[in-house]
Amino acid sequence: MTEYEKEWFEKDYYAILGVTESASSKDIKSRYRKLARELHPDSNPGDGRAEEQFKEVSAAYDVIGDDDKRAKYDEVRKMGPIGPMFGPGAGSGHGTGHFNVGMDDIGDLLGGLFNRGGRGRGQPGSARGQRGNDIEVDLTLGFDDAVNGLETAITLTSEATCSGCDGRGSAPGTAPSKCESCDGRGVHDENQGLFSFSRPCQSCGGRGSVITSPCTNCRGSGVEVRPREVKVRIPAGVKTGQKIRLKQRGGPGHGGGPPGDLFVHVTVEPHEMFGRSGRDLTLEVPITFAEATLGAKVKVPTLNGEAVKIRIPPGTVSGKTFRLKGKGGAGDLLVTVAVAVPQELSKEQRQAVEAFAKATTESPRAHLGL
Numbered sequence: 001m002t003e004y005e006k007e008w009f010e011k012d013y014y015a016i017l018g019v020t021e022s023a024s025s026k027d028i029k030s031r032y033r034k035l036a037r038e039l040h041p042d043s044n045p046g047d048g049r050a051e052e053q054f055k056e057v058s059a060a061y062d063v064i065g066d067d068d069k070r071a072k073y074d075e076v077r078k079m080g081p082i083g084p085m086f087g088p089g090a091g092s093g094h095g096t097g098h099f100n101v102g103m104d105d106i107g108d109l110l111g112g113l114f115n116r117g118g119r120g121r122g123q124p125g126s127a128r129g130q131r132g133n134d135i136e137v138d139l140t141l142g143f144d145d146a147v148n149g150l151e152t153a154i155t156l157t158s159e160a161t162c163s164g165c166d167g168r169g170s171a172p173g174t175a176p177s178k179c180e181s182c183d184g185r186g187v188h189d190e191n192q193g194l195f196s197f198s199r200p201c202q203s204c205g206g207r208g209s210v211i212t213s214p215c216t217n218c219r220g221s222g223v224e225v226r227p228r229e230v231k232v233r234i235p236a237g238v239k240t241g242q243k244i245r246l247k248q249r250g251g252p253g254h255g256g257g258p259p260g261d262l263f264v265h266v267t268v269e270p271h272e273m274f275g276r277s278g279r280d281l282t283l284e285v286p287i288t289f290a291e292a293t294l295g296a297k298v299k300v301p302t303l304n305g306e307a308v309k310i311r312i313p314p315g316t317v318s319g320k321t322f323r324l325k326g327k328g329g330a331g332d333l334l335v336t337v338a339v340a341v342p343q344e345l346s347k348e349q350r351q352a353v354e355a356f357a358k359a360t361t362e363s364p365r366a367h368l369g370l
């Protein structure tokens with residue numbers, strides 16, 4: 001029997017999290033988040049009991065928070081401690097390296113910087129190992145950077161390959177030893193009459209080797225939580241709410257499994273002048289009544305600081321949009337003119353407008369029939 005399975009018999013993970021056995025995975029997740037927040041060492045400095053509880057809760061969630069593991073756990077519990085597969089004598093007892101304190105989940109809580117995404121999709125216990133966790137980070141970009149794209153580095157605190165053992169899980173200077181239970185094959189053959197079955201070795205999780213001297217830094221998991229830097233290429237034209245997926249830059253895999261993915265959630269800071277419409281930039285430009293009526297050449301700013309002139313034809317109505325090709329970062333600049341109405345008039349202006357009014361004989365409302 002491995003330590004891992006012993007844990008499963010001895011611990012009631014449902015009770016630890018305070019949920020029923022029929023709780024939905026959503027309920028388990030939110031319950032875990034609540035407990036983990038309360039018990040997190042950062043919120044309880046020097047409180048050894050809280051730290052122990054935090055580990056228990058994390059270990060419990062590591063199992064019943066994962067649909068695959070939960071199904072196995074439920075099965076194991078149903079069989080009871082003297083079930084045929086795990087009865088006395090089964091397995092070799094070399095399994096200390098499998099104990100998992102749920103380090104997977106601690107990163108969830110660190111600094112609020114990142115949230116856990118999907119769980120690893122690997123197959124626990126299979127020889128292929130378990131895929132690392134997906135990780136999500138938030139990234140706020142300046143308007144210009146979002147429009148033009150950039151290469152940047154983000155620092156995140158998350159699961160990473162253990163620096164103590166380089167992810168191998170064994171204490172430096174030691175090596176995993178051959179699993180005695182399966183003689184290094186990773187599977188057991190079972191003969192039942194005419195048929196022969198192979199099942200993965202429970203002692204070594206199908207890997208054929210067991211960690212006898214776990215790395216003290218990661219307790220044999222090969223994974224630790226620490227700050228690390230990831231280079232990200234932001235494509236031109238990203239928008240708030242967009243997710244950029246960096247394949248295999250998430251949490252490291254377990255037991256030879258591939259790393260998870262890193263998802264960067266983008267938030268773009270607004271610009272005081274420019275807006276965005278698809279790939280294009282938008283800009284509202286006030287013009288005078290005279291410019292709208294007589295036509296004019298008007299200077300407008302662009303995002304790169306260079307001003308360009310646009311020609312307003314005579315008789316331009318308020319709200320008309322002009323497209324300036326290639327002047328809006330990766331797209332065009334859409335300039336919408338708005339006829340400005342003066343709030344105060346000088347004497348000359350008033351006389352001029354009054355003269356204009358006098359000279360205006362046709363009502364613009366004639367078509368309304370009034």
Ligand SMILES: [Zn+2]
Nearest residue numbers: 162165215218
């Ligand atoms: Zn380590």
Ligand SMILES: [Zn+2]
Nearest residue numbers: 179182201204
């Ligand atoms: Zn084995």
